[in-house]
Amino acid sequence: MKTPIRAAVLAGVLSLAVAPAALAQVSRSTPGQPEARTALDLMPAKAKLTVTTPAFKEGADIPFENTQYRTNTFPGLSWTKGPKATKSYVLIMQDNSLLLRGAPILHWTLFNVPASVTKLDAGMAPTGNPAGSSYGPNYKGASQPYTGPRTPPGPGDSYHFEIFAIDTTIPDEGKSSYEAITKAMEGHVLASGEVVGHGIADPSAPPPAPRPAAPAPK
Template identity: 35%
Template sequence: MSLTITSPAFRDGEVIPIRHTRDGENLSPPLAWRDAPPETRSYVLIVEDPDAPSGTFRHWVLYNIPAGETGLPEGTSAQVLRGAGECVNGFGKTRYDGPQPPKGHGPHHYHFRLAALDAPRLDIPASTRAEDVWAKVQPHIIAEAEVVGVYER
């Protein structure tokens, strides 16, 4: 088996409910994962929109997720998940900010990418940009999985 991630809020390739967007309540969706490699010491999650007009837009990074976790409840933040950290997203905030594509731009695909890491903890300042976190974790990735949600305005 290999690492997999799903969301009870939407199926892979289907529409993200409005409550998980900036047009709604802006709550991170619940996520669940399984079949992590036994050597997993922590996880990192990044949410990206590669369809953004100016290139890939990062909506959230949550890192130092403990290895014992098998998912995240709706509305998770670093304050809720003890020991985890969040970095600066494309909106300039250190939190989850859901989909909000330009009106009339068509459907955007939001990749919820989870990586299992061989490191128990990464020392990353909260002021770090989301894309820089993903670059920093590359040498520690032992497995990856993603679930993709779609949203348009």
């Protein structure tokens, strides 16, 4: 159970990125909680992709430069080639340490990455995604580029950079609907893999601005 102080800190930090109406729906997950399952957990594949990033090693801290605390620079990703029948790749980034509306917080989606592509360069610009690919939604809305962590103070969060090789492509509805992406993926995942980074709060960041006080009752 969160203490009042912990809950206040969490709400204050998340208020920088999550709409006020959603704050009441944010909670910290517990080990083994079904709602904390990521897309990779929900859509397992027989074959495995090895996923790496030049920014950090598996399980290590994500550099602040790759977070919203600093420059929000894309960390870069590489993965092994999918099976022969692969038509495209889907990339999903989720924080399953915190739950928004009962599900891992969605930071980034990129779909219809061509089967010939197995690397996204570090520092990739928002408009630098591979030709033919499209950004899907994240917690900010539709068609969003990479949105790195802004981890609240505390033990830190786990950020899953997941990659799926699929034997199909995703319809345009995926630009605005995470459900459309995952529905189109069902039964088509040939291989998958992930690299997980640990996000922490930047100790040099200024505290979040206070939320406006509610108007006094008349």
